[in-house]
Amino acid sequence: MVLAFQTEFELYEEFTKRRKKLISVMADERKALNVYIATAKFATDKDKKRGLEYIDSLITSPKGDMFFTYPLIGFYLHSRGFLPERMKQKIKNTFINYTAYRGDTENHWVMYYTALYLASQTWPDIDGDSWYTGKSSNKNLKEAEEWLNHWIKLTTTIGQGEFDSPHYGSCFLGPMFLLYDFAKDHNMRKKAGMMIDLLLADYAVEYLKGIFTGGHSRIIRSQVYNHFNNPMHSLGYLYFGDTEFPSRRDMVIFSCLSSYRLPYIIYRIATDRKNPFINRETKRVRNIIRIGKERNPPVYKYDYITKNYCLGSLQGGILQPIQQHTWDLSYVSEHPNGTIFSLHPYYSSVELAMFFPEEIKIMVDEVSKSKTIYTDENKWVSSSPFEQTFQHKNTIIVLYNIKDGEWPRHIDSFFPKSLDQIEREQNGWIFCRDGKIFVAYYPIKPYRWIEEKINYRLSSYFQKNGLIMEVANSDEYPSFVDFKNKIKSNKLDVKNFDKELKVIYTTSNGDVMEFKYDGLRKINGSAVKFENYQLFNSPFIFSKYK
Template identity: 25%
Template sequence: MKGLSKVSSWIAIASLAGGVLACRTNTTPNVSPSTVGPKVSELTLNATPAPGTTKLVAAENSGLPIQPIPVDRRLRNPWPSDWEQEFQQRAQQVIAFYQGKKYGNNKGENEKRSYPYAMFDFLAGNRDAAIAFLQSEDKQAKDNQHTAGIDYYYSFTLKGQMRKYFLFGQFLDPAYKQRMFEGAKNWTKQDPNRRPHPIYGKGDDSKQGWGPEVRGSWVDNRNTDNLRAMREISVYLMAEETENEAVRRLYKQKLHRYVSALYHIGMGEWDSENYHGHTLAAYLNLYDFAKDPEVKQLAKAALDWLSATGAVKYYHGGFGGPSKRDYGKGNVVFGSSAARLLWLYFGDATLPNPEPERDSIHVITSAYRPPEAVVNLARKQFAKPTELLITHPTYENWKPGRSDEPAYWETTFFGQTYQLGSVVSSFKDGDVGPFKLMAQNSQRGVDYFVANTDGDRAQPGKNRGDQIGQYRNLMIWLRPASETPFFFQVPKSAKAEVEDGVWFFQFENTWLAVSPINLQPYEEVAIANKKTADLYRQERTLKSVPGDSAYTGFTLEVGEPATHGRYQQFKQAVKNKSQLNLSRLPQGMVQLRGGTGETLELRHNPQNELPTVVRNGAVYDWEQHFDLYKPTEGNGPISLGWKQGRLRVVAGNSTFETQVEAADTLEVAP
């Protein structure tokens, strides 16, 4: 960027499972050259303080920062002082929200709720009750005799156990903490994953549930990204703590493979509105508590990646665009778990956070902060309009052949007042939200426009036959006609009009023109589920049934003041200049010319569900677009090549770069 002064530092890490991790950080001038360091292998990082030296500041000392375990400054992303003050203010809001709430119990994996509640209450000043609960006997103590009665099984429990032991351990009864140590020592004497349980052996999969009686094993062996991160990080930390070196080295390799995969092929549980923050919180444990400098650097690399990819989808407290493991709760501001957690880092919201995430306990007691450029990316401080081409891997990307090519191709476009994203894949996928638009709203941050097929509302699910093409502010969605209706979510505050067969929706500063393709006039319908209906009480659900033709769908054109001046001018441009060619609809082809001259064509592919898309006259070749993040013009705001490992974020007045070189293989059993 013109006039940008930068400081560059390289930190190279010795061989990890045959690969090399290297990080390069370019930052703004508020970092002095003295922060540039030698190779990590030559560094002596700040060790975990002795018990009693870490300060946790309670709410009665309001205004003072919460002091986490210190991390070497060369592994920290420096922030301006006003950002840190705002972060601490948000942290105090979270503590106040959870103060005095009933903790719950420690049965099964209920610690995913009860441990954070107790820790928040500790920070709020109710220390005796909190510590008493944190060291209370586990409900499954008899099942856990091989680990001194401590629950080291459930992944969600493990995430809390790590912060309890390493950060709150100074306040635990020494005898209880010693039990945790002894239990962990036995737990990590061998790899606990898939080691037959001393009571339940290999388990009984004819039963229901996720416990050791069903799954067997000394540790929860589910392999979703978030649960796997909790397991692998916890085993590593406790193997390191108890000096079980063989297991520590094994899990160091596992962690290197996973972080390397993030940078080279992406994340199987990509951009999940529900689970993104769970994985991030687990890596905060590794960043805060690992002793090995190389592993701490791995943790930072993972956190930089997770915060950057989350920043792409975060918008004024909303979390939008396509996402994997989309539960349909995030189509409103602070509806998603990811947004409620990332808000602590990114702020930039009009509404207060109504229910901060429980995982916030890891964020506010950690030394980690995202790079400045990443925060600026989340706050959309970069040149617009701009378009990103994005890919994502298949869900279980570690299996043989799964790292050969992407499984999903996403297009996301940033206008001055909105963010529009869609995704395609060669298969149906019931938990993928394939399309969302977020538009600025001065009252609540953003408004959503969402579309989908089937169900009783605009819920997630890429259904068979759904194929989407997008070019910047233009989109075409086509599918074979059937009894399957389309559902649309629009805010009640939006003005809706139908003129010349086009559905116009006037948001505050963003305008939509939806041209139905073989769809009947829409009708407003109620959401059957009462809890969901309450979440979407300020939204309208519109239903449109297909007519009699081979294909059905819609086109979308988006306008705003920067492109059309006023809403009425946008409508006139759509009616007078936009052209929708349906002459070859029976063959599954739709052509759209937008009011500003750009063109988009989609040819439905009945073979593998990847359509032929022609963008402004150029055929989009899926095989030539593997980059995880690629701007279609310029060098910002984020780029990351396929199997290149170099993440670059350019936003605001900051540039951040990190490179992670590949492990020997990205395909290993977890």
């Protein structure tokens, strides 16, 4: 018991050092000013004048909707003790008069309603004639509370819609930190703290030395191959350590200033990688408003996590528009861009119409204005209705069946140039080695091997297509040669692939994987049943679905 206490105390001291360093570096920032940086300046009494001038200029011409109101209420609540009365009144008037758009995604609504909740609580006696909503502070507070409670219930029963996002995850956690620290209602504070625990524990299971592993609902293109260029990495550094100092750190300021302290068990979940383990989770598709039979179909996640790598996947299909990342291998490396994955670079007005209410025929053009890579056939983020996966431990089979008339008609795979070794053998297998991992990749169809700036692109122009990948830690084999020989001795049956779209592969562990597109997934003859998945199911976390 004493040893455990000492360990926790030492970890708390390390956390405190990381926390202070993050705040100090943000406070010293002079070029890239924003509300988060201004908050850090006030928290450390560094260059407050410049921070105040920035906030003053910002609220003179407010814009950005929930991306403006959420950080602004955080700044105000953390800094109000140091603000002149003139600035307090100006910020108050901004909240009352600025018509903030609620947005159209889950993270938008969480930020919007958190800001509305805290602003209505902060200025409780304003009537509906004054508020931009046309409702009194009390009614605003009630509406925000009802929606936040609805979101909490939905997330804890059938999962998040914008789940496990390296970019947008902080847009859920940041608001919860503000509610935890500033909500006057005891129940709301308690729920916010529990949601922080849940979201960080969810992150911790898939955390590997700074890498947010597994499939993602939404991810920015550059974050797919740069594991450390995202806001969630900053939170991983703050709470779990075991990674480099983050480059994207400003959005973590409310976490740094919060009175919340991470339970020791969640730290252990994030860092205990002594033994490999399987993680299964159920999330949900964001609200489908048309061209679908179910509002929130389930998303099934599977991860195999070891000390050096994680192979993780979603089941495939359109689960989130525009920025979905269905599967990948992410691994610990001294080199950059430590990931291998494939995708079908799909885009369609049908995909967008499932989730957005605008006129279908203009959707692709409208989305492309803000998401400029959406129609790029060389993009590295995409959902596809023609992609399905089947993973068992360290092996994955990915199948594609691109319909006639659809475009693009090719699949692409990403191989980083930074790999220590890449061998493309005549029998079809591609073998890779990096640091402490070995990778075997079998492309079912012929392909082009294209050299790009940071990677090689495997591009295959066959509508019926697929791949098999098996991964291993290097200490599982005497040598890379032994790994390759074992893989080549494994039984692989794709002889009737064009007719049946079916693969049978015997893994190096002797398990027989059988996968037919739009058909059953079988392990050693037994069908895998997604309906048996729970909300969380790993050695660390268990929670029933619904």
